Amino acid sequence: TAQASGLTLLSKNERNPLGASSFGTGELLMKAAGSGAKKIILGLGGSAVIDGGAGLARACGVRFFNYQGKLLDIHGGKDLIKIKHIDLSAVPGCLKKIKIYCACDVNNPLNGKTGAARVFAPQKGASQSDVRILAENLLHYGSLLEKICSGASKFPGSGAAGGIAAAMKAFFNAKIVPGIDFLLHEAQFEKKCRNADLVITGEGRLDRQTLFNKVPAGIAKIAARCKIPVIAFAGRVELDTAEIKKCGLKAAFSITRNLESEESAMANAAQNLYFTAYNVFNAINIKK
Known part of the structure; x- marks a missing residue:
């Protein structure tokens, strides 16, 4: 979702959480289905949308009708409140036959205090x-999803990628799996980890969301079983020392060197990472 409907594709002035749509991600799903894919792994995260996956669903043939029985064009989360009925009859058969896995790195539900809108x-x-509007609209939308698939708006992770996870479960019977666990299993990470002296990981921002089985925490969990220490580099570190330890990390380092904007920090990320890593590893002088 980050590549097709991602936040990094937009400047700050272009961000529009009320109107942003996941339609582009749906187009990619349709392209994969039309190309004969048997299995699709959809990575959830980094999206710019809070549309509950309605845009994605519309691109895949799901139809939304308003209270007057007219077909709706859904343009972002602001339009979810207009939906009265959802029709799946036009979803292509090729999409229904594909095994779809959604790799998700958060446990947030679609609604509630820790839901997609508020978090x-x-x-x-x-x-x-905007948050109040989106929270109300997603609550309404979630009630419609529940009529199609019980629990679709309530399972851990249903709020991932602005609610895309909930839509994938309800409309396409996708299996939602912990993203980092899935990827590490596919990569046989534990086997490779056993022969390491140190594991290095990273994330754009280490914050309390990191504790909920995001990449650094997932890596640290497996490394701990192998008794291998883990350190992390991040653009920003918002965890205190107790939280860093809870995450399973021996240490965490912010690579941002100056008081710079988010755009500048991202543009200079490679240079900043090199500078920080160079100093860290010279300081600790790692030896086998």
């Missing part, structure tokens, strides 16, 4: 007023 919308540029 993720502010990160995508939403004002407090």
